[in-house]
Amino acid sequence: MSKPILHMAGITKVFNTEEMETHALRGVDLSIYLGEFVSICGPSGCGKSTLLSILGLLDLPTAGSYQIEGTEVAQLSLSEAATIRNEKVGFIFQSFNLIDELSVYDNIALPLRYRRQPIPHAESDKKLKECLEKVGMSHRASHKPNQLSGGQQQRIAIVRALVGTPSLLLVDEPTGNLDSRNGDAVMEMLRQLNSDGTTLCMVTHDPRYADMASRLLHISTPQLVKEPHETAL
Amino acid sequence: MIKTKDLSAALQSLNRVRRYSATIILTLGIALGALVTLFNLNYQLLAAPLLPYPDEDRLYVINGNLYQNKQLRLANNSQYPALVEIYKNDTFFESIALVYFWEDVIRNLTGSPRVNVSYVSPEYLQLTQAPLALGRQFNTDEGLDSRIPVAVISYQTWEQRFQRSPNVLEQSLQFGEVDFRIIGVTAKGFIEPQIYKQGRQTAVWLPWDFNDTQETHRNNWRGFLPFRMVTAKLKAGIDPDSASHELSTLMDAQDQAALAGRSSSIERSVEYRLTPFTDKILGDSTTRTLMVMGGTLVLLLIACANITNLILSRAAKQQRNMAIQVALGAHKKHIFFALLSEIGLLMLVAALLAILLTAVSSEALKVIAAEQISRLQELTLNWPTLLFALLCALFLAVFFATIVSRQINYRVLNQMLQSSGKGYGVQISPLIRKVLISSQVAMTCLLIVVSLQIFLHANRLINQPFGFPLDNVQVLTLNIGNLRSASAAERESYLKAIRQRLLTHPKVQNASLSLNTPISISRPLWTTSLSQDASRQNPVMAKTTVIDENYLSILGMPRVVGRHINAAGGGPAYQCRRVFR
Numbered sequence: 001m002s003k004p005i006l007h008m009a010g011i012t013k014v015f016n017t018e019e020m021e022t023h024a025l026r027g028v029d030l031s032i033y034l035g036e037f038v039s040i041c042g043p044s045g046c047g048k049s050t051l052l053s054i055l056g057l058l059d060l061p062t063a064g065s066y067q068i069e070g071t072e073v074a075q076l077s078l079s080e081a082a083t084i085r086n087e088k089v090g091f092i093f094q095s096f097n098l099i100d101e102l103s104v105y106d107n108i109a110l111p112l113r114y115r116r117q118p119i120p121h122a123e124s125d126k127k128l129k130e131c132l133e134k135v136g137m138s139h140r141a142s143h144k145p146n147q148l149s150g151g152q153q154q155r156i157a158i159v160r161a162l163v164g165t166p167s168l169l170l171v172d173e174p175t176g177n178l179d180s181r182n183g184d185a186v187m188e189m190l191r192q193l194n195s196d197g198t199t200l201c202m203v204t205h206d207p208r209y210a211d212m213a214s215r216l217l218h219i220s221t222p223q224l225v226k227e228p229h230e231t232a233l
Numbered sequence: 234m235i236k237t238k239d240l241s242a243a244l245q246s247l248n249r250v251r252r253y254s255a256t257i258i259l260t261l262g263i264a265l266g267a268l269v270t271l272f273n274l275n276y277q278l279l280a281a282p283l284l285p286y287p288d289e290d291r292l293y294v295i296n297g298n299l300y301q302n303k304q305l306r307l308a309n310n311s312q313y314p315a316l317v318e319i320y321k322n323d324t325f326f327e328s329i330a331l332v333y334f335w336e337d338v339i340r341n342l343t344g345s346p347r348v349n350v351s352y353v354s355p356e357y358l359q360l361t362q363a364p365l366a367l368g369r370q371f372n373t374d375e376g377l378d379s380r381i382p383v384a385v386i387s388y389q390t391w392e393q394r395f396q397r398s399p400n401v402l403e404q405s406l407q408f409g410e411v412d413f414r415i416i417g418v419t420a421k422g423f424i425e426p427q428i429y430k431q432g433r434q435t436a437v438w439l440p441w442d443f444n445d446t447q448e449t450h451r452n453n454w455r456g457f458l459p460f461r462m463v464t465a466k467l468k469a470g471i472d473p474d475s476a477s478h479e480l481s482t483l484m485d486a487q488d489q490a491a492l493a494g495r496s497s498s499i500e501r502s503v504e505y506r507l508t509p510f511t512d513k514i515l516g517d518s519t520t521r522t523l524m525v526m527g528g529t530l531v532l533l534l535i536a537c538a539n540i541t542n543l544i545l546s547r548a549a550k551q552q553r554n555m556a557i558q559v560a561l562g563a564h565k566k567h568i569f570f571a572l573l574s575e576i577g578l579l580m581l582v583a584a585l586l587a588i589l590l591t592a593v594s595s596e597a598l599k600v601i602a603a604e605q606i607s608r609l610q611e612l613t614l615n616w617p618t619l620l621f622a623l624l625c626a627l628f629l630a631v632f633f634a635t636i637v638s639r640q641i642n643y644r645v646l647n648q649m650l651q652s653s654g655k656g657y658g659v660q661i662s663p664l665i666r667k668v669l670i671s672s673q674v675a676m677t678c679l680l681i682v683v684s685l686q687i688f689l690h691a692n693r694l695i696n697q698p699f700g701f702p703l704d705n706v707q708v709l710t711l712n713i714g715n716l717r718s719a720s721a722a723e724r725e726s727y728l729k730a731i732r733q734r735l736l737t738h739p740k741v742q743n744a745s746l747s748l749n750t751p752i753s754i755s756r757p758l759w760t761t762s763l764s765q766d767a768s769r770q771n772p773v774m775a776k777t778t779v780i781d782e783n784y785l786s787i788l789g790m791p792r793v794v795g796r797h798i799n800a801a802g803g804g805p806a807y808q809c810r811r812v813f814r
């Protein structure tokens with residue numbers, strides 16, 4: 001394997017609420033390599049989404065070291081972190097997180113709007129239309145997300161994660177809201193992306209899809225047991 | 234920077250919260266409208282190219298002041314002969330004019346209207362380069378001692394009394410016994426300098442010779458008369474203070490000469506001061522308008538505190554969207570400009586509303602406040618005012634956007650994105666809430682206290698007892714017309730006859746002849762110097778009027794000592810109401 005693009009050592013996340021401290025993650029050590037397809041599974045509440053948001057620079061760990069392409073994340077400024085999120089990371093959320101007030105087209109255009117180098121309108125327009133075409137949603141471009149079905153929203157969320165051509169794609173339960181036919185289609189898309197070179201890190205409950213990964217991580221209890229093992233490929 | 238994409242997105246999202254948008258636009262539009270109106274007014278008064286007259290910085294009003302034992306005893310009253318002397322002095326002035334503001338009845342028009350009349354020397358209208366709609370101004374042949382009965386009327390008089398008939402120039406106006414031929418009509422746009430009283434507009438200008446000052450006063454240095462003054466354009470390069478000083482010295486010498494031979498222990502001196510047109514015209518109205526502007530500023534601050542609350546609440550509702558944008562790589566500046574475009578649009582519309590309100594309220598001010606505020610006639614929407622309104626809007630937009638974006642905690646926005654939606658990215662800190670609420674309360678209290686003070690003061694004035702019952706007392710103002718030229722005895726018997734006629738009316742209980750009513754605004758009493766002993770020590774300046782024996786009993790005025798004047802009086806008798814020192 002090549003060098004790791006992400007490296008975590010002793011990552012701990014504690015949520016402090018008024019009533020109690022929640023230890024969502026305890027001492028996670030994890031390296032993800034370029035081009036890998038990692039899947040993370042474990043019971044509800046064990047900290048999968050938390051781990052993913054730390055990986056995607058949406059949250060900071062309470063303790064431990066996390067390096068992305070060799071840079072210590074804790075040292076990044078807000079705006080450096082924003083730039084990395086925008087240019088290197090694509091995030092597909094468990095709950096889609098589309099903006100209801102914007103049309104499908106405007107939703108998927110968001111990552112391009114935040115580029116440091118502005119992309120000419122014609123170029124971005126072409127790209128957005130192609131992406132919508134790929135997931136068969138061109139005819140829905142001007143609809144609002146709440147006018148779409150769950151599966152359609154999921155596809156739009158995927159397109160939004162992909163338009164910026166990220167090198168790392170973080171996916172939280174991509175098939176949780178879909179029937180098996182739609183789920184299969186989504187998984188097929190992700191697999192295709194991975195074989196095209198995108199590093200993929202996916203949380204899933206579904207063992208069928210987990211097995212498609214090149215590496216399976218299992219988080220068992222709120223106390224983390226880290227036992228990464230290679231799946232037989 | 235703000236992109237068109239931001240603007241159209243802002244427009245769309247505001248369209249979804251119309252009530253919120255309308256509340257902000259109305260609240261701010263009205264509060265800002267009040268401030269902008271006052272800005273416009275103060276700009277006009279204080280900063281706008283001052284007066285619409287050529288060389289306005291060299292235009293002065295000259296009035297007399299009387300000092301006794303070095304104390305100012307009488308201000309803005311002049312000796313008639315002194316005014317004429319100054320008028321004839323040509324050392325300091327490029328141009329100089331006499332003017333006397335009065336009112337009289339036009340006897341040959343139906344209804345005998347009482348109008349504002351100004352007796353002027355020919356230079357008066359030239360000083361302000363009064364434009365004409367018809368005819369001509371007075372010329373030098375119609376100057377002092379020419380006694381040519383001509384008149385210039387104002388555009389308004391022409392419109393009101395002659396329906397703008399073009400043959401007005403063939404007509405004449407009768408004042409007293411004299412027919413004045415109309416020779417000119419001032420143009421519609423002419424703004425008369427209101428150097429005597431705010432809001433007073435002359436209807437008819439008549440030659441100085443015809444002013445009603447009695448012959449005995451015309452050469453009398455002892456009388457100090459109001460309403461009469463000199464207006465002058467100083468020669469370029471002459472210092473007004475030294476001109477004032479030299480004129481005063483000259484007039485004082487004349488005054489001393491005229492009074493020579495009178496023994497008096499009072500040291501008396503007269504002063505003739507040059508007061509700039511601007512000071513006379515603005516008077517003290519700028520302090521008032523600036524104070525009101527301060528009030529509107531407080532009002533705007535209260536509105537802003539309210540709006541901050543509204544905007545923060547909306548931001549709290551939008552935090553999920555902001556969190557999504559941040560997750561997708563939006564920087565702080567992206568969020569800020571998105572906020573700015575939304576708030577900026579609201580502020581822009583509010584500013585436009587404010588400008589509209591300013592235009593409307595300025596017109597309203599002209600109608601309701603003409604006598605309280607100077608130069609209202611000239612009031613228009615100035616360019617700097619438009620700029621001011623837009624700058625206010627820009628400033629407020631940046632201010633609100635900054636406040637909101639500072640309330641966003643970018644570190645915890647992520648929590649909004651998890652399906653459970655725990656925590657909040659925008660939390661209005663309790664401190665901010667406290668500051669907002671307490672500042673609103675404090676500013677409202679301040680406004681209430683100040684307006685209560687003003688109200689109580691006004692209320693005291695309005696309800697102040699007159700000191701005598703006025704319920705059944707009516708005032709009848711007589712225009713003595715052609716009696717003006719009659720002898721004093723003739724006048725008296727005529728007035729007494731009128732009184733007798735009045736008494737025959739069943740509803741009239743009693744009637745009195747007097748020169749003045751006790752509380753009179755338009756015609757102040759004259760002022761006489763009284764002293765308690767023959768040596769004329771310690772004199773008092775007393776407001777004086779002439780009354781008959783019925784006057785005091787009609788008004789039920791209490792006597793402190795002595796008796797009322799009786800009909801048999803004959804010789805000079807004084808009734809002192811009370812002398813305050």
Ligand SMILES: Nc1ncnc2c1ncn2[C@@H]1O[C@H](COP(=O)(O)OP(=O)(O)OP(=O)(O)O)[C@@H](O)[C@H]1O
Nearest residue numbers: 015022024043044045046047048049050648655656
């Ligand atoms: N903002 C927060 N404040 C307090 N506790 C939190 C917060 N976010 C997560 N937690 C807690 O941390 C633990 C891990 O939550 P997380 O969402 O990562 O679980 P998960 O493994 O993704 O579960 P699921 O499979 O149901 O999505 C949970 O016990 C959760 O209650």
Ligand SMILES: [Mg+2]
Nearest residue numbers: 048049050094
């Ligand atoms: Mg989860």
